[in-house]
Amino acid sequence: MPVLWLILIVIAISAVGFVSGRSRAMQSAGGEIRNLHSLPNFYGANVALKAAIPAFGLLVLWLLAQPLFVNSQVSGMIPDTAIKDGSSRSLVMAEVRRTAAGLDAAVAQGQMTEQVARNANADIAEITQGLKDAGQVVTSEITQPILNAAQSYRSMNAKGHWVMSIVLVLLALAGAVVSWRQTRSDYRARNVVEKGVSVLLLAAASIAVLTTVGIVLSLVFNTWEFFKLYPASEFFFGLTWSPSFSGRGGSSALGILPLLWGTFYISLVALLVAVPIGLFAAIYLSEYASPRVRAVAKPLLEILAGIPTIVYGLFALLTVGPLLLSVFGDDGLGWMKAGTAVMTAGLVMGVMLIPFVSSLSDDIINAVPQAMRDGSYGLGATQSETIRQVVLPAALPGIVGAILLAASRAIGETMIVVLGAGAAARLSLNPFEAMTTVTAKIVSQLTGDADFASPEALVAFALGMTLFILTLGLNVFALYIVRKYREQYE
Template sequence: MPALWIFIAVLVLAVLGFVLGRQRALAMVDGDSRHLHSLPNYYGFHVGIWALVPALLVLAVWLIVQPMLIDTSVQSMIPDTSYATDGELSLVMSDVRRVADGLDLAVERGALTVEEAATLDTGATDVRALLGNVGVAIGSDVQPEVLEAAQAYRASTATGNMARTVIVLLLALAGLGWALRRTAPNFRARNSVEKATLGLLIAAASIAILTTLGIVLSLIFNTIEFFKLYPASEFFFGTTWAPSFGGGSELGILPLFWGTFYISLIALAVAVPIGLFAAVYLSEYAGPKVRAVAKPMLEVLAGIPTIVYGLFALVTVGPMLVNVFGNEGALGLGWMSGGTAVMTAGLVMGIMLIPFVSSLSDDIINSVPQAMRDGSLGLGATKSETLKQVVLPAALPGIVGAVLLAASRAIGETMIVVMGAGAAARLSLNPFEAMTTVTAKIVSQLTGDADFASPEALVAFALGMTLFVITLGLNIFALYIVRKYREQYE
């Protein structure tokens, strides 16, 4: 049974347990809930939780562990002569999984029987053609050892799925029955439900923390592996980025870091003035009606997907800049030869960051105590003088924090850069040339069937770790400034 169906079945049992638990509690006191320790719903929730939570925990663990165990078992069937590196073994296992999926699909569509799928032989059948007929593309002929491993993978998966279905459903039924037996008028169902709810909340918080820890550790371990294969001095101080999976790569981060910094600088030069002026107008000068319309319209920009901004840069902004600064442009300057350039990505990214800066700055300016404004106006200052000499200086730490948070957002942007800035890694001051960033190269290095034992693939983790440290530092600094500001006025 598929995992989704199992989940639905367990959910139905939990709902059934809620109804049975509530009815049982009321039946034991002849319908008078005053004789129950807890409200009737708590007895129902108690049974439903015991039917749902243990079964779903086992299902989640099973879904994680089963593929790992099956992969380990099937890998032992692949001869050592079929691969030279761990990366090649990973590619072979990908073929094994594709062939196994293709056999399942062939059985479902009637092209093979279950027995034929288990005993299929490459010597008698063109397996590649057979799988192609059912819509599974295989890049090369299926080797006998791959087909044998796929058949074992398919059989192990079927056995594991059957065991998973039986065990999870039995566990849900056992939890339902055990919780029903505990139902009694003096049973503290409310306390039990509240403890279970607290445990679920702690588990949810722990999952978020452990996920973050797992991401960081994966970056650290793979970065360490990269620096075992490639010198750290050449990575951090090299001025050439020229990866080559055939060997002889030059993986200097400085051109990528310069492109990231240059595009982010242009984006902030666009977003900070416009966003700050918009925040000042909305918080200090706009009336309630104007603010009620203008602020939501401005924040609509934050809801646009970045891929749409990338298309806007590629289709609209880039050609527009070429028409102005290109060889045949309105100014005839010849500065820009193509639509992909630092200026293209920077302008569009700046537009994307405007609501980020304006919303944060607006909230910070509004949090300045009204008494400070009233005191300044009472001393004879005009509204503009009050804004310049009282409100903005008081809000400056928070505004700086908003700008730093916007900078960290700009540094981590990918789609706008990929579609608007180009892919050239170079050190140049010309904003009308194509450049690239760290995030864009992380995408390109991990695209396709990369050999994760090579420095050309592992460099993506080193790039990600470097970017993570930079953005983490900016975020910590920004949060420190914002927190210090809040402590001053709260």
């Protein structure tokens, strides 16, 4: 049974439980609300929550535990002879899951019958052709052990889903019946419901933490698989980025230093554009602009933050790049060979970062008490002197934090780099040459029909882990600066 249908069935049971619980409470009170401990809706909510929460909780746990159980069972079925040199059991399991997904898609699209998909003695060529007809990418040879494991994987998952469906429906019915029988006029339904809602709120607050943990673990495990196939020293200290896609490692050179250089170089150009403009805009809006001008200018400036990055990328590709080429290209100074370059992406990314810097800096400058300005004026200082010698020093820790947060945003940008900076991984100081970044290569390494079990595909996770650590470090450092040097004003 599809998960969506299962969710709808549980919701329907809860809705029926709400109505029946409310009615039973009213009947137990003789139709008089004053005889009830709680309002009637609390009794209905008690039945609905006790029917839905255990069922949905079990659903989440089941969906998390079943893949782990099935993977461990199917992994044990794969003989050691089916694992090629340079590979590992986890990478073979990735091929098994991909084959199982392809069989499901082929059966759903009518390119293959269920009998053929389940047949342990099915012809490998027929299976492969069925997957291709269904539009599935077959990136490696499907062997008999992998096919048998994929068939077992499908069978165990199907049985698990049916068992889950039956258990969840029975659990929802049991919760509804038990809570319905508890319903009577003196039952403290309000206390139970409020405690249940507090648990739900705690669970909702935990989702962000658990999601972060899941993302980190997925990066760590796949990065570990990559370093089993490719030396970590060559990855972190290699000066060449040249994936060959010719096999498991092969002649590929996967050094990250050219990508890190391009990332930091483009981010530096972006910050050189965004920080002065954003900071000056914040000073003008907070210190010089009239209320009427500020009410118009600040929202217009912050509109830049709402523009999708793909639009910025197209702007870099179609407008800024040709404009720079006309000035610095062969018809001008001769420094630029193409419209895609570090300068192109850096300028456009800097424009995108202006509202980040200006908005945060404006809030920080406005937090400086007016009494400090008045004291400076009372000592004979001019407005510009007050801004330079009083306001900005007081707001400096927050401004530095805003700049560091903007830097982490620049490091993680993708679309502007893909369209504006080019795809060349090189170590160069020339800002008018094409370069690329870590994020752009993550996209390129996971795009296409590369074998997911190869280092050329798994390197994307190592790149993502490196980028995650860099941006996390910048964010932590920014928060440290803000908290350590932040002035507390009464």
